[in-house]
Amino acid sequence: MTTSVSDNTRQLVESIYQQESRRVFATLVHLLGDFDLAEEALHEAFKAALEQWPDKGLPEYPHTWLVSAGRYKAIDSIRRQRRFDPLDEHVEAVEALVDETAQPGETAFESPVMEDDRLxxxxxxxxPALAADAQVALTLREVCGLTTEEIAHAFLTPAPTLAQRIVRAKAKIRDARIPYQVPEKEELPARLHSVLRVIYLVFNEGYSSSAGDSALRLDLAAEAIRLTRLLQELLPEPEVSGLLALMLLHESRRPARTDSQGELIALEQQDRQLWDQQLIDEGCTLVEQALRSGRFGAYTLQAAISAVHAEAATYAETDWPQIVGLYDAxxxxxxxxIIELNRAIAIAMCTGGLKHGLSLVEALLERQEMQNYHLAHAARADLCRRNGDMVQAKLSYQQALKLCKQEPEKRFIERRLQALIN
Known part of the structure; x- marks a missing residue:
């Protein structure tokens, strides 16, 4: 981005980048068959937009303009590589694919209606040729544009490990020539679990960001819901409906989760009048349908737990024993x-269950994989506070604060900590 570009144009391009870049990238992967080349083409396309749009004006369909610009930039790059290394088999394969998608008279990329390449x-x-963790990491990185650090936090995995996982996965797709397509209907059920897992992690990152200045990333949450609706049309299985229900029920509470300053509000203090009743109704209906099918799984059970929360008129009226039973299932x-932690908290919220729940949380914190999970320490702190042990509550809040990477969540913990001191 050069200094000669006007502020208005820069802001416009940046806004379109936020809204469209991953869609453009997905289409470029389709056209080019190569992740790295598509990423390079994406940035070249937005660079061209900054150079051309101030004089020529905003195109009618920015997404299609950017796809075309990126493709032609990639073709130029391939031709340059070809001159330097005419025997490079990878360049030859990519060149052949680009030739296939650049036939004379093609108009598909000038149309405002385009297929959903992100799906x-x-x-x-x-x-399935990729390892399960690599599938999720690669999708979060390439489809949604999350950073390696954000994905690593979601996985409770070191960032360098995640980076290598992503590199290996991309190489596998390239070398094995894994097709860029939605599977045939008979193949879909076997592929569904990984796809649902990916979409759920995308939603989680949007609903509660793993790091940064904002507690919410509404673009990611909305994208996850959109993708699940598309998937439900493609494959109307009960567990797809269960995942959609889970996300809608979580999304229904979003208006009450933060105040006007973006600060987090605990479930116990949320104004339930702000919850979106239309989303609650849709979510509960989907849960009931999935449960009646008898072919539901983990997402439907999580959605059922969210439905119990949504149906409680007040926090005090929450049916905690029912929630514990659902966590058992x-x-x-x-x-x-993580599920064990949430079950332990639910047990603690039951009448007479505080000490038992606290002991379960403390046992979980003895496990190595939970020791760096800030929400486990925050849960122990809250239960110690409720149990009247302010010393231990303070220590656990301090540990949670050290591990937390999201600024609004840090401030929330700081407020809880300050309340103990006062």
Whole structure:
């Protein structure tokens, strides 16, 4: 971005980059068959936009303009590489693919109506030839544009490990020539689990950012919901409906989760009048349908837990024993320390269950994988506070504060800590 570009144009291009860049990238991967070349073409396209739009004006369809600009920049890059290394087989393969998608008279990329390449890209990134963790990491990085650090935090995995996982996954897709397409119907069920897992992590990053200045990333949450609706049309399975229900029920609480300054509000203090009843109704209906099918899984059970919260008129009226029972069922389907933590908190919220729940949380914190998870320490702090042990509550809040990477969450913990001191 040069200094000669007007502020208005720069702001416009930056806004379009935020809204469209991953869609443009997905289409470029489709056209070029290469992640790294598509990434380079994406940035070249936005550079061209900064250079041309001030004089020529904003195109009618910025997305299609950027795709075309990126493709032609990539073709130029391939031709340059060809001159330097005419025997490079990778360059030859990419060149052949670009030739296939650049036939004379082509008009598909001038049309405002384009196929959803992001859904194709998700299935490519979730191909069974890739390791499960690599599938999720690659999709979060390439489809949604999350940084390696954000993904590593979501995985509770060191960033260098995640970076290598992503590099290896991209190389695997390139070398194995994994197709960029939505699988045939008979292949979809086997591929579904990884795709749902990816979309759920995308939503989680939007609903509660792993790091940064904002607690929410509304673009990611909205994108995850949009992708799940598309997937439900493609494959109307109960667990797809369950995941959609889970996200809608979480999203229904978004208006009450932060105040006007963007500060977090605990569930106990949220104004339930602000919850979106239309989303709650849709979510609860989807949960009931999925449960009645008898073919539901972990997402439907999590959605059922969210439905219990949504149906409680006040925090005090929450049916905690029912939530504990649902967590018991969830653990039988998909055991994880995070689910165990949430179950322990629910037990603590039941009448007479505080000490038992606290002991379960403390036992979980003895596990190595939970020791760097700030929410586990925050949970212990809150339960110690409720139990009247302010010394231990303070120590756990301090540890949670050290591990937390999201600024609004840090300030929330600081307020809890300050309340103990006062």
């Amino acid at each position: 194709r890209l998700i299935f490519t990134c979730c191909h 969830l653990l039988r389907v998909e055991a994880s320390p």
